[in-house]
Amino acid sequence: MTRFAPVYRALGMIIMLFGLTMLAPLIMSNVLADGAEAAYDEAFALTMLCGAFLWYRYRNCKRDLNIRDGFLMVVLVWTVLPAFAAIPLMLNLGISHTDAYFETMSGLTTTGSTVLSNIDQLPMSINLWRHQLVWLGAMGLIVLAVAVLPLLGIGGRQMFKAETPGPMKDTKLTPRIAETAKGLWGVYVLVSIVCILAYRWSGMDWFDAVCHAFSTMGLGGFSTHDASFGHFNSPLIEGVAIVFMLIAGMNFGTLFLAVSGRSITPYLKDPEAGWFVVVCALSVLIIGIYIWKDGAYVELNTAMRHAAFNVISIATTTGYASVDYAQWPIFASLWMLFLSSFATSAGSTGGGIKMMRALLLYRQVYREIVRAMHPAAVYNVRIGGQVAPQSILFAVLAFGFMYMVSIVSLTLLLSFTGLDVVTAFTAIVASVNNTGPGLGSVGPATTYAVLEDFQTWVCIFAMLLGRLEIFTLLVVLTPAFWRK
Numbered sequence: 001m002t003r004f005a006p007v008y009r010a011l012g013m014i015i016m017l018f019g020l021t022m023l024a025p026l027i028m029s030n031v032l033a034d035g036a037e038a039a040y041d042e043a044f045a046l047t048m049l050c051g052a053f054l055w056y057r058y059r060n061c062k063r064d065l066n067i068r069d070g071f072l073m074v075v076l077v078w079t080v081l082p083a084f085a086a087i088p089l090m091l092n093l094g095i096s097h098t099d100a101y102f103e104t105m106s107g108l109t110t111t112g113s114t115v116l117s118n119i120d121q122l123p124m125s126i127n128l129w130r131h132q133l134v135w136l137g138a139m140g141l142i143v144l145a146v147a148v149l150p151l152l153g154i155g156g157r158q159m160f161k162a163e164t165p166g167p168m169k170d171t172k173l174t175p176r177i178a179e180t181a182k183g184l185w186g187v188y189v190l191v192s193i194v195c196i197l198a199y200r201w202s203g204m205d206w207f208d209a210v211c212h213a214f215s216t217m218g219l220g221g222f223s224t225h226d227a228s229f230g231h232f233n234s235p236l237i238e239g240v241a242i243v244f245m246l247i248a249g250m251n252f253g254t255l256f257l258a259v260s261g262r263s264i265t266p267y268l269k270d271p272e273a274g275w276f277v278v279v280c281a282l283s284v285l286i287i288g289i290y291i292w293k294d295g296a297y298v299e300l301n302t303a304m305r306h307a308a309f310n311v312i313s314i315a316t317t318t319g320y321a322s323v324d325y326a327q328w329p330i331f332a333s334l335w336m337l338f339l340s341s342f343a344t345s346a347g348s349t350g351g352g353i354k355m356m357r358a359l360l361l362y363r364q365v366y367r368e369i370v371r372a373m374h375p376a377a378v379y380n381v382r383i384g385g386q387v388a389p390q391s392i393l394f395a396v397l398a399f400g401f402m403y404m405v406s407i408v409s410l411t412l413l414l415s416f417t418g419l420d421v422v423t424a425f426t427a428i429v430a431s432v433n434n435t436g437p438g439l440g441s442v443g444p445a446t447t448y449a450v451l452e453d454f455q456t457w458v459c460i461f462a463m464l465l466g467r468l469e470i471f472t473l474l475v476v477l478t479p480a481f482w483r484k
Contacts, residue, residue, distance in 0.1 A: 003484070005061035007069050011076050012055030018081050019047035021136060022129075025088070029125035036123040039091035047084045068481065075476045078464060082108055085133055092126060098453045105460050107133030109467035110349055112221025112319035112436030113459070115449040119226050124207060127224045131211040134220030137467075138349035139188050139252070187256045192217045195244045202236045216244045219349045221319025221436040228444070229309065229322045238309045238322055249316035250276060251347035271384040272345040272355040279343055279355075280315050284308045287332045294329050307332075315339035317351040319436025326443035333439055337426060340435040351434030351466050353403055360388060360396045402470050407432055410462050417455055427451075431462035 026040035065073065085108065086100035093100075099115045106113045107130055119127070192213055199209035208224055215222040225231035229238060247255070250273050257266040267273045288300070288307035297303040306323050313320040314336040325333055342358040344350025363381045370379045381388045407428055414424035419441070426438030427448070437444040442451070448459065465473055475481055 002061075004069065004072060005058045006063050006065060007073050007076070008054055009058035009061050010065070010073060011080065012051045012053070012058070014077055015051030015054065015080065015084065016048055017051075018084065019044055019051055021132065022047065022088075024132060025125040025129040028128055029123065032124055034123035034125055036088060036092040036125050039088040040125065042091060043084065043087035046087060050084070071472055071475050071481070074468060074472055078108065078468060085129075088126065088129060092123065096453075098456050099449070102448065102456050102460055103130070104133060105463055106436075107131075107220060107222065108137035109434050109463045110134050110138050110218045110220040110317075110351070111431060111434040111463045111467075112215065112219075113430065113442075113448050113463075114222065114436075115447055115456070117226065117447055117449065119224060120231075122224075127211060128207075130222050131214040131220075131224075134218035134222055135192065135214035138218030138220065138248075139184060183256050183260070184252055187252060187259050188217065190259070191244070191247060191255070195240075198240045198244070199237065202240045203232070203234055204237060212241070213244075216241055216318065216320075217248050217349065219245065219248050219316050219318045219344070219351075219434075221313070223320065229320050233322075235305055238305070241320065242309060242312050245312050245316045245318050245320075246277070246280070248318075248349050249280075249344045251345040252349070253347045254345075269384065270345075271359065275359065276343060276345055276355050279339070280312055283315065283335065283339055284311045287311055287328075287335060291328050291332055296328050311336055311339070314435060314437075315343040317344060317433050317435040319430075321437065321444035324443070324445040326439055326445065330439075337429055337433075337435070337438070340433045341429070351432075353400065356383070357396045357399060359383060360393060361400055363388075364393055364397065399470060402474070403432070406462070406465055406470060410458060413458055414455055417452065417458075419451075419455065427455075427459055428462050431459045432466040434463060434466050 022040060022044045025036075026044055028034075029036040029040050082101055082104040085104035086097065089095060089100040089103055090097060093116070095103075095115070102113070102115055105111075112134070116122070195213040195217055196209050199212055200206060204212065211222070211224050214220075221228075223229070223231070229241065232238075250267070251270060254266045254270045254273065258264055284304070284307050288304040291297060291307060292300045292303035297306070306325070309320070309322045310325045312318075317340045325336070341352045342355060344352055344354060346354040346356040348354075360381065360383060363383075367379045367381055370377055381393060407425075410428045410432070411421075411425045414428060415421055419427070423438065423440030423442055426440060427442045430436055430438040430442070442448050448456065451459065
């Protein structure tokens with residue numbers, strides 16, 4: 001449709017930008033001669049040609065993007081880019097388009113689910129590509145694009161608002177949206193470099209350090225080893241991962257303000273940060289003692305070590321595993337998945353409904369209880385010392401409702417296909433929360449390769465729904481969106 005021509009023009013440029021990100025694994029593949037050279041050559045050429053064609057076709061359609069354009073752009077980017085990202089996997093590994101698309105959608109949405117086995121034997125460039133997708137997807141390729149596209153005559157405010165996770169989408173860190181994007185990416189790159197150096201210092205080789213830093217900062221959970229962090233069996237490496245998963249699980253806007261102001265004051269004022277840390281710490285303590293008392297581990301310190309790593313990993317929606325925690329008592333595994341639904345902060349690279357929305361929902365419920373007892377009482381919902389506007393409360397309530405409806409509906413759909421209820425429910429929860437491993441047939445010791453194609457596409461839809469925070473995708477799927 002010609003009224004969306006500026007969207008297609010911008011999409012063409014984003015596809016070309018995405019194609020340039022293939023240069024890193026392409027160069028590595030050619031230097032190492034790991035067998036994936038032809039796959040990257042073809043993928044790079046096809047991606048650049050398609051992007052160039054789309055841009056050239058609509059090159060004269062220049063105007064700023066409006067609200068509808070922003071929503072459509074976000075959905076197109078997150079559905080089209082995984083298709084191009086899947087090409088090297090299909091050509092080199094010989095897997096189906098469904099499995100390759102699932103793998104790359106999992107990477108770009110920072111879910112971390114995988115259909116691949118024998119990951120240790122994959123070409124190094126393929127592993128780099130998988131982890132690079134997580135790193136790029138984490139802060140949002142669109143946020144990166146907003147810092148670049150204004151130079152090309154395309155405004156990015158609507159794209160940024162549609163892409164940024166969390167209920168406070170109108171909050172600005174700097175006066176200009178492009179400066180905001182650059183600031184966020186600058187901090188993201190800086191902390192990623194520190195994470196790489198920390199992993200190298202703790203004992204990883206350079207390749208593992210780079211790949212795991214990418215998936216740690218993106219809270220994506222991909223690993224270069226089938227055993228994930230169990231391969232290293234190192235408390236020091238696990239400790240480094242915990243620190244950076246916690247950093248990535250908190251608001252990057254707060255980190256930006258803390259780094260630019262050289263002060264921890266923004267964290268002290270952040271209404272989510274304290275709750276995030278307290279909830280994670282208490283959960284580690286409770287689950288560590290619980291699995292020790294249950295006999296999963298003889299020594300308390302061993303139980304606490306594995307509880308700390310795996311609880312933080314799942315709570316932050318990263319999805320790493322140091323052990324097969326599906327063998328723990330079911331309460332521990334379910335509590336961890338429950339944490340993934342709300343623990344991470346708005347503006348982080350995590351998934352779920354975010355701590356901000358959880359706090360607003362809790363305080364709204366408390367207000368209704370107070371009003372039931374004292375009908376004449378005036379009780380405002382406050383966050384960070386400020387009264388939350390009614391518009392935000394209504395939006396959060398609607399989001400919470402649709403979040404539950406999405407999980408129940410998609411779980412029923414998977415159950416209809418023959419999956420047992422534990423596998424179906426946890427696969428959907430893990431996908432919508434962009435967490436990665438579930439339980440049952442898709443637990444931490446297995447992969448999603450056990451799913452049939454239709455079941456895989458249901459999980460792909462769930463990952464996309466969670467990454468775009470439900471409403472961004474639903475808006476584009478409504479008939480009213482396409483009416484003039």
